[in-house]
Amino acid sequence: xxxxxxxxxxxxxxxxxxxxxxxQSTSYAAGATFKDVPSDHFAYDEINYLSGLGxxxxxxxxxxxxxxxxxxxTRAQAAKMLVSALGKKEVNPTKASFSDVPxxxxxxxxxxxxxxxxxxxxxxxxxxxxxxxxxxxxxxxIAIAFNLxxxxxxxKTQAFNDVSKDQWAFEYIQALYYNGVSxxxxxxxxxxxxxxxxxxxxxxxxxxxxxxxVEVVEKEVPVQxxxxxxxxxxxxxxxxxxxxxxxxxxxxxxxxxIVSVHSISxxxxxxxxxxxxxxxxxxxxxMKSVNTGPLSNRIIVIDAGHGGKDPGAVNGKxxxxxTTLAVAKKVQAYLEKDGAKVIMTRQSxxxxxxxxxxxxxxxxxxxxxxxxxxxxxPSTAKGTETYYYSxxxxxxxxKELAGDIQKQxxxxxxxxxxxxxxxxxxxxxxxxxxxxxxELGFITxxxxxxKLTSSQYQDIYAEAIYKGIKEYYSN
Ligand SMILES: [Zn+2]
Numbered sequence: 001x002x003x004x005x006x007x008x009x010x011x012x013x014x015x016x017x018x019x020x021x022x023x024q025s026t027s028y029a030a031g032a033t034f035k036d037v038p039s040d041h042f043a044y045d046e047i048n049y050l051s052g053l054g055x056x057x058x059x060x061x062x063x064x065x066x067x068x069x070x071x072x073x074t075r076a077q078a079a080k081m082l083v084s085a086l087g088k089k090e091v092n093p094t095k096a097s098f099s100d101v102p103x104x105x106x107x108x109x110x111x112x113x114x115x116x117x118x119x120x121x122x123x124x125x126x127x128x129x130x131x132x133x134x135x136x137x138x139x140x141x142i143a144i145a146f147n148l149x150x151x152x153x154x155x156k157t158q159a160f161n162d163v164s165k166d167q168w169a170f171e172y173i174q175a176l177y178y179n180g181v182s183x184x185x186x187x188x189x190x191x192x193x194x195x196x197x198x199x200x201x202x203x204x205x206x207x208x209x210x211x212x213x214v215e216v217v218e219k220e221v222p223v224q225x226x227x228x229x230x231x232x233x234x235x236x237x238x239x240x241x242x243x244x245x246x247x248x249x250x251x252x253x254x255x256x257x258i259v260s261v262h263s264i265s266x267x268x269x270x271x272x273x274x275x276x277x278x279x280x281x282x283x284x285x286x287m288k289s290v291n292t293g294p295l296s297n298r299i300i301v302i303d304a305g306h307g308g309k310d311p312g313a314v315n316g317k318x319x320x321x322x323t324t325l326a327v328a329k330k331v332q333a334y335l336e337k338d339g340a341k342v343i344m345t346r347q348s349x350x351x352x353x354x355x356x357x358x359x360x361x362x363x364x365x366x367x368x369x370x371x372x373x374x375x376x377x378p379s380t381a382k383g384t385e386t387y388y389y390s391x392x393x394x395x396x397x398x399k400e401l402a403g404d405i406q407k408q409x410x411x412x413x414x415x416x417x418x419x420x421x422x423x424x425x426x427x428x429x430x431x432x433x434x435x436x437x438x439e440l441g442f443i444t445x446x447x448x449x450x451k452l453t454s455s456q457y458q459d460i461y462a463e464a465i466y467k468g469i470k471e472y473y474s475n
Contacts, residue, residue, distance in 0.1 A: 034058050034067035043069065043198045046205035046212055055084040056201060069198030076107035076129035078138065078200065079114040082145050085204050088113055098127040105129065119145050136169035136191035138200065139176050146207035148175040157218070160189035161229060164291040167191060180213030181206045186258045188229060192294065192474035228261040228297075230271060230285030233397050233434075237285075239278035243268035250278045261287060266365055282367065283432045286397065286473075289339075294473035296339030298368065301361045303427060304328035304344070305373040305437075308351025313376035315443045320374040321349065323452045327440065328372050330462030335469065354426040361431060368401070368472075369435035370465065371427045374452055375442045382445040383416025384409045387437040389429045390422040397434035400475075405438055405468030412464040413457060415441055415448070434472075438465065 033051045037044055047067055050056045058065040073081075083090070090109025096102050101111050111127055114120045119141050120127065143150055150171040159177035163170055173189055176182040181203055182189070195203075205212040232253045239251040243265060251273065253259065259271040259280070269282040289296045304324040306312030312320025325346065332342045343364045345357045352360065361369050375385070386406040388398035402420045410417040418439075428435040440461050441448030451457035 033065060035061075035064045036066045037069055037198075041069065041198065043202040043205075047198065047201045049205050049209070049212070050081075050085070050201050053085075055081060055204070056197075067197065069196060069201070071197050072132045072194040073138075073197055073200045074129065075120075075127060075131050075133050075137075076101075076105075076111060078133045078141065079120060079129075080107055080110035081200065081204060082119055082141060083110050083113045083117070085208055086117070086145060088117060091116055098122050098125060098129075100126045101129050114141075117145075132194045133200075134191065135189060135193050135195050135199075136167070136173065138195045138203065139169050139172040139182075139189075139191070142181060142203050142207055143172040143175045146179075146181075148172075148179045148181070148207075150175040153178040160184050161187045161226070161290045162288060163189045163191055166291075176203070178216055180210075180216050183214045183216075186229070188258070188288075190474070192470075225262050226260045226290050227263065228287045228289045230259045230261045230269060230280075230282070230287040232257045232259070232280075232284060233286050233394055234284045237280055239271065239273065239276065239280050241278060243270075243279045245281075247279070251276050253280065259285065261285070282365075283394070287367070288473060293338050295335060295470060297341065298473065299341045299343065299364060299366045300335055300469065301343045301345065301357075301364070301366045301369045302328045302331050302335070303357050303369065303371040304346055305371055306351075307346050307349055310351055313374055313443045315376070315449060318443060318449065318453055320376075320443060323374050323440070323443075323458065324372045325349070326455070326458045327461045327465070330459055331370070331372070331465045334462060334466035338466075338470070355430075357427050358430045361433070367433055368469065369428070369431050369433055370401075370405070370469065371425075371435075371437040372465070373437060373439050375439040376444045377442055379444055379446070382442050382448045383418040384413070384441055385418035385421055385439045387421050387423045387425060387428060387439070389424050389435065391424065392429065392435070393432050394434045398428070398436055401434050401469070401472045402436040404471040405436060405465055408464035408468040408471070409438070409440065409461060412467070413441075413451060413460045415451075 033048050037047050058067040091113045092109055093112055097112060097115050101108055107129055111129060153174035154171045156178055158164060159174055163173045169191060173191060232255055235255050237253040238249045239253055240247040241250050253273060257273055259273040262270045264282060267281050267283060268279045269285060271280055288294050306321040306324060332344060335342045343360060343366055345352050345360050384406060386402040388402040392398060406420050409415055425437050428437050441452050443449055443452060
């Protein structure tokens with residue numbers, strides 16, 4: 001019966017295609033469908049293929065269509081695309097399976113269908129439909145949806161440097177690699193990164209149709225003695241013959257190059273790039289440990305603003321230094337649980353000078369600096385803002401880190417979003433490493449004050465800062 005089944009499947013595609021778009025999209029060979037997916041886009045063929053099958057749709061803009069391939073995929077969108085790709089339909093049970101996807105949610109039928117097909121199961125009765133899908137989560141649903149052989153793949157050599165046996169999605173990510181669905185990037189899979197619409201389309205097409213599959217190369221045993229991968233964060237970085245700034249330059253690295261890190265001593269990292277080995281200043285490498293979580297072994301300074309004789313901002317019996325220390329200690333605990341080496345500029349009610357705080361970071365060969373503060377102003381001013389310094393050598397990294405932290409605090413502590421801002425505060429100006437200064441909220445505003453002084457909210461702020469740092473290292 002295989003032919004018969006194929007015909008039925010094709011019919012399903014046509015029905016879905018017509019249902020979603022009318023009858024205009026029946027062929028993917030018709031040329032460019034989306035203005036923002038040029039013919040040299042890495043997933044051009046795949047996106048047009050899925051569009052032709054009616055599995056994906058774009059956004060109508062000024063008479064044309066956009067696909068927005070760089071946008072992240074939400075869990076609700078993923079459910080719909082997958083169910084469509086499998087030629088299945090929405091289902092409409094009377095009782096909702098997930099507490100956060102009630103009847104009437106736009107993706108109710110798709111999510112229920114994905115659940116009944118065994119593709120998704122949620123956590124604690126919730127599906128979190130608006131959360132972004134990580135590449136690890138995606139690997140699981142793709143592997144299940146397309147029945148990939150996870151057992152054989154699990155027994156083979158580890159396919160990606162950053163996905164070892166202790167990663168929860170190891171079997172699925174291995175299966176994606178050994179079935180030609182993903183070949184990652186520079187031996188990395190980036191399991192905690194979000195997946196975008198372009199990448200998801202590529203994976204779906206490869207699951208559906210062998211002609212899109214990528215070549216599978218049997219992996220050799222990974223190079224011994226690599227402790228981390230490091231991404232160059234500046235436009236030009238000298239690789240030197242020995243660990244000294246006056247030593248011969250053996251290669252020039254450029255922004256985005258990914259090097260293998262063999263060892264680190266002080267500020268010098270011994271690295272290999274394109275079979276050439278040498279030493280680079282680690283302040284210009286964004287390093288991710290191999291085979292462990294993104295934060296493990298990273299040297300991070302947490303700076304509780306003010307302290308001792310300097311209370312910082314004050315409102316009645318409340319002061320800034322108490323809140324910053326409480327939050328800083330909680331951030332420390334979160335980071336250390338993930339294996340980071342956390343350096344605190346103060347552990348109690350003491351007063352390190354601004355210069356002390358910078359020197360502490362340098363003396364410990366720190367890789368990231370996060371200063372925690374509380375704002376003050378007119379009683380109507382409220383919300384969170386995060387600062388970076390645009391004149392620093394790692395300004396772009398600092399800005400990215402500031403954005404990641406700001407976003408988490410605003411969402412988790414439900415703060416007004418005052419945005420990411422540029423300022424030359426001493427403790428962020430005088431570093432070469434990525435550095436940010438967070439103003440959690442206003443001690444002078446009653447809404448903010450009640451959060452800043454609540455131990456429950458101090459924990460939320462801390463978890464948000466930790467998550468922001470983790471997100472920074474995941475990308
Ligand atoms: Zn302050």
